[in-house]
Amino acid sequence: MSNEIKIGDPIQGHTPDGPLADKWDHYKSKIKVVNPANKRKYNVIIIGTGLAGASAASSLAELGYNVKSFCIQDSPRRAHSIAAQGGINAAKNYQNDGDSIWRLFYDTIKGGDYRSREGNVHRLAQASVSIIDQCVAQGVPFARDYGGLLANRSFGGALVSRTFYARGQTGQQLLLGAYGSMMRQVETGKVTLYTYREMLDLVLVDGHAKGVIIRNLKTGEIEEHAGDAVLLCSGGYGNAYFLSTNAMNSNVTAAWRCHKRGAYFANPCYTQIHPTCIPVSGEYQSKLTLMSESLRNDGRVWVPKTKEMAEKVRKEELHPAEIAEADRDYYLERRYPTFGNLVPRDVASRNAKVVCDEGRGVGSGLAVYLDFADAIKRLGKDVVEDRYGNLFEMYERITGENPYERPMRIFPAVHYTMGGLWVDYNLMTSIPGLYALGEANFSDHGANRLGASALMQGLADGYFVIPYTIGDYLAAQKPVDAKDTSHAAFKSAREEIKAQLDKLMNIKGEKTVLEFHRELGLKMWEYVGMSRTAEGLAKALEEIPKLREEFWTNVRIPGTGDEWNKNLEFAARVADFMELGELMARDAYERKESCGGHFREEYQTDEGEALRQDEQYAYVAAWEYAGNPSTPVLHKEELNFENVELTQRSYK
């Protein structure tokens, strides 16, 4: 591999000037707007129906725009936002504990290890307040106290209690609220819903996003759709690792195809690994299940002190309860006496890897114990059951083990991706008319996302940002005829996609799509996972292109392209993950510092914590596709911190 990368022109995020707290309000008051009578002349294409996509679809339709909404599932309600468990942050200060918009802003910037934009994050904190109002008005059944007011819980990385929740199904309830609002607009005719549709390409007319190429997953037909702007709300790319807590169909294809048409991809190496997931049980494993990190409030994390003893446990010659206190290593409590088992996600994950690498893992060797024996002794079984009963049940259902009697086995898993398409303050990508919202963009979480912030960001983007900022672009555009796809750009994009699908179908090789995906995932996990080195990343940069080459000559896809064919769907997605994976490795290789979810072993403090290099790396790495996945061009956006001081995180 070549160590030299091309550096392109620096880019600007277009954050407005002025005092932080006033930026958004001032900006909104001078932004261009589309006259109400003209809004109905514009058509907005929205890809994805999760929190970002559904909230954007309903809000834009309510304003009078025509919306075409696409999702890959049988119903918009299936989008993966539905799986978010914990909650949604908002600076309501209902608990009178000193919360404020500033404090939420500050926690988010710090939690992101100072790799996000001040202006965007402050706007997010401002919008958080309206989100809760909006969702309650929609009938979202949040948890309440006996007095009838909303309840809050605490979450990692914050010293106030600001997380709103609906049992362990907050994402589901917020999504169903947004979905309902969107279906109301389907009934009015302002939103046209297209289910079972996957976006495979972006159509550019004179450099502007003016349409999409879609595959109908039910029939295999290729469709063309024209519009005045395209909103990508297609989620994150965690499935590049094959195993993750993402839904099986979550993918990067829509975003990646836009990247190949010119949209910059920002900070692809920032991935979040969640420490409390149920470990892999065998090669057939298809996905990983997350268990709420609230378990770490009462569970104690440990492994046997010695390799020898761990080996006995692995061979089931020794029951964990038989291991004496003196032979256990409660490594988080030992290394971080102040925070103990409640260190942030990235720290907890990395330490689990370290002890397993030392040969002290339990279960298959890639697991540590999360033990509730002390909590049961201290609080009684009833209290533990009341707090965590549903999680214990879920664990038992999946593993067949009773966590009241035997410590849980847990291991970290890929959970969220902070990187995504680069967007400016308006959420517009580097392609005019193409926007990215929610997890699909890179904008608000820096190098690490705090718990209960993903739901907040998806809904802020869809309900309270894009309805304003899209007007600034559309006001200067002449509306297109949404029924007219006669422009040559549609035809050529369609033919390219057809040719790609035909090519995939005609390889007729020996290995299945699943085998390739699993192989890619293993490499990504090994080299671009929890802990990265220059050496490992260099290997990834060498091996991923080879795997990609093999994929394109040896993949076997059954069936035909003209019907429901899940293997074909997956093949196209895996093909894109193979290209993205290389970019993730390159981004991680070039970022010679540790920050948030990106840990480079060469850059750590004496105590083994992430060591940022603010002088050289306080920038957003925005990658431009230059015709070949192996030779991207790097554009830097400098991050300016006018309101916060950059400090080293410490949890000792």
Next chain:
Amino acid sequence: MSTMNLTLKIWRQPSADTAGKMHTYEIGGITEHMSFLEMLDVLNEKLIKEGKDPVEFDYDCREGICGTCGLMINGLAHGPRKLTATCQLHMREYKDGDTIVIEPWRADAFPVIKDLVVDRGAFDRIVQKGGYISINTGNARDANELPIGKVDADLSFDAAACIGCAACVAACPNASASLFVSAKIAQYTYLPQGNPERGRRVLKMVQQMDDEGFGNCSNHGECEAVCPQGISIQNIAIMRREYMKAAFKSGTLQV
């Protein structure tokens, strides 16, 4: 680790307008730790390697919340384990030598797309008629200006927990969607926000349920028994009460 050999009898149907039939497959190497869908993944990998068409089935989150997966397993929607969606069912429920019969959800309102995949778009069209509170973005007052008692809020949540998987329809001898529709009606009946549209909502959603070709509820209770979220059949009583009130009020029903 010991493994199981199983006989699978699976419904194969190339497309909506082609007749389907059961096919038998022998499969080995299944461990108790696999989920039911991972067992089908293993079967499909084997079929693809042999140059045969894999069995198509739908799924997404594989953690029991998205509602995409759903198979009729030995005649039971989502299989033998209570409060468990197909994706959360694990093979430790089975033993070596078992025969497992796997079919799609069967209902006139859910056309088969291929094999075990059915189209549940009818559910979206029902929701479209009123499964929401009509409020535009930006019009909400402060969330705590509207206190709602904890009991009502919890009951509303219990109903709202529905994942829309449609096991209730598949299990019902009448292929009724009453549990699904009533869960949405009940969610808003418990909340003051739902009040202004309550009559209109129930009339329109029930009408759409009928138009989609779902059957009527005759109190078998199969729906509640198979529901992975434990949605209560009491919601159907609430829906009926709401419907009667609204129908009398609107003049649709007269004594």
